[in-house]
Amino acid sequence: MRASRHALAPLAPASRRPVERTDGKKPDKIRPETAVLLTITTTHSPATDLGYLLGKNPSRTQSFELSFGKGHVYYPAASEERCTAALLLDVDPVGLVRRPRGDVAFALSQYTNDRPYVASSLLSVALGRIFGQALGGKCKERPELAAQPIPLEARIAVLPVRGGEALLRALFEPLGYSVDVEHHELDPDFREWGRSIYCTVGLRATVRLQELLRHLTVLIPVLDDSKHYWVGREEIDKLLMRGEGWLATHPEREQIAQRYLKHQRSLAREALERLSDEDEPEVVEDTSIREEEQLEKKLSLYQQRMEAVMSALRRNGVRRVVDVGCGDGKLLRELVRDKDFERIVGMDVSVTSLERAMSRLRVDEFSERQKARVALFQGSLTYRDKRLSGFDGACAVEVIEHIDPTRLAAFEDSLFVAARPECVVVTTPNVEYNVRFETLPAGKMRHRDHRFEWTRGQFESWAQGVADRHGYAVDFEPIGPLDPEVGAPTQMGVFTR
Numbered sequence: 001m002r003a004s005r006h007a008l009a010p011l012a013p014a015s016r017r018p019v020e021r022t023d024g025k026k027p028d029k030i031r032p033e034t035a036v037l038l039t040i041t042t043t044h045s046p047a048t049d050l051g052y053l054l055g056k057n058p059s060r061t062q063s064f065e066l067s068f069g070k071g072h073v074y075y076p077a078a079s080e081e082r083c084t085a086a087l088l089l090d091v092d093p094v095g096l097v098r099r100p101r102g103d104v105a106f107a108l109s110q111y112t113n114d115r116p117y118v119a120s121s122l123l124s125v126a127l128g129r130i131f132g133q134a135l136g137g138k139c140k141e142r143p144e145l146a147a148q149p150i151p152l153e154a155r156i157a158v159l160p161v162r163g164g165e166a167l168l169r170a171l172f173e174p175l176g177y178s179v180d181v182e183h184h185e186l187d188p189d190f191r192e193w194g195r196s197i198y199c200t201v202g203l204r205a206t207v208r209l210q211e212l213l214r215h216l217t218v219l220i221p222v223l224d225d226s227k228h229y230w231v232g233r234e235e236i237d238k239l240l241m242r243g244e245g246w247l248a249t250h251p252e253r254e255q256i257a258q259r260y261l262k263h264q265r266s267l268a269r270e271a272l273e274r275l276s277d278e279d280e281p282e283v284v285e286d287t288s289i290r291e292e293e294q295l296e297k298k299l300s301l302y303q304q305r306m307e308a309v310m311s312a313l314r315r316n317g318v319r320r321v322v323d324v325g326c327g328d329g330k331l332l333r334e335l336v337r338d339k340d341f342e343r344i345v346g347m348d349v350s351v352t353s354l355e356r357a358m359s360r361l362r363v364d365e366f367s368e369r370q371k372a373r374v375a376l377f378q379g380s381l382t383y384r385d386k387r388l389s390g391f392d393g394a395c396a397v398e399v400i401e402h403i404d405p406t407r408l409a410a411f412e413d414s415l416f417v418a419a420r421p422e423c424v425v426v427t428t429p430n431v432e433y434n435v436r437f438e439t440l441p442a443g444k445m446r447h448r449d450h451r452f453e454w455t456r457g458q459f460e461s462w463a464q465g466v467a468d469r470h471g472y473a474v475d476f477e478p479i480g481p482l483d484p485e486v487g488a489p490t491q492m493g494v495f496t497r
Helices: 049-054 093-098 121-130 164-175 209-224 234-242 253-260 265-279 301-315 330-337 351-361 368-373 405-419 431-436 456-470
Strands: 035-042 062-066 069-078 083-091 150-160 178-185 195-207 320-324 343-348 374-378 393-397 423-429 473-479 490-496
Touching (some): 049 209, 062 121, 150 209, 209 253, 234 265, 301 330, 301 473, 301 490, 330 374, 343 351, 405 456, 423 431
Antiparallel strands (some): 150 195, 473 490
């Protein structure tokens, strides 16, 4: 009996030709049978502005190492009238087998899946790694371009559309795209078998490049209905960040959340709840209403704490920052997302916490450039460590209350004397606020590992003493809802030299 072929659409002819280079170097060898191709074209005048927007020079080919293979960026056409940028993924199928997905149903499925051949979460990851500047809406050379809608056309070969053309159109047409679909047969020798799930898809619209890339990075995995990596709560943040401005009002937002989060109901439910908060219209309140009731949306204390710390670092011009007691990497994740921070280091005494931080940051998917920007290491907060030197900012977020009071002097010495950054941000619970937590028994601390919890007066006294002893000034800020009697749940001190 003749074995059936797993028919996939042929790649565009450009992907079968060797990539031409203008820098005199021999092009990298590419396996077209395991390549994924995305092209982005514009007729904006001059069209070569696309090179500025993508941060990739049209005159040369560039290659990037990825955890699952290589990405190659080149321009098949680059004139003032029409410019096309191509992203070609040369996926390593052996590497995928060595890093199997957690949802593999049986051993041979590692060898028979379609990941090396089609647009999927692999392409979404590559877009984030290679076009990160454009995805973040930034353009260093021509910042005005990033905010300007321009005519764009994206073409993807080959895209699995699990849900059919109707779903494809339901996802992209509400966003203003004109959609072209070329269906592919299961096997051209057996036309009676019908169509496969694979299509070549063209999308056309006048939008900002950032919008196009955000739509692609979210909706390609949705159409594929699969991801090649484990999905956890941090994926909710990524979905909401890339869905900002469009996902909350999308008619298919429930299906998008379900598929993007691999049908994990609890994650999808949380994402939709947070989207609902974002979608609520702003209510104009009387000025006499308390400030916390005038907020546009409710934020968790964790979110408010992250925003306050990030704001303090930015306004003090911090570019190189170390997070001491980084835990599982929540603050590190926020720092990594902000390209203004040039060097980011996390330190913690717990190996388990560092492993969780690496998982949260997805360090195994970092490019070489990202690996040079971000680092994590094990260390103690109460001993001098040369690795903490050379930073202009340091953070100790909800850390000092985990240190024995007798060791606070050692913490002070290691950070404010030995490391001595220009700016130090310290947050800690305000014990006075504990009476407002209904489920917290009287006299109990918020966490069983807390060695103490300070009043506002105690924290300010300690912080002012540290500042006076080591040549710093310190400002205090409340974080969270401000109660007129007991203050805010979190207190923050910002030390500056």
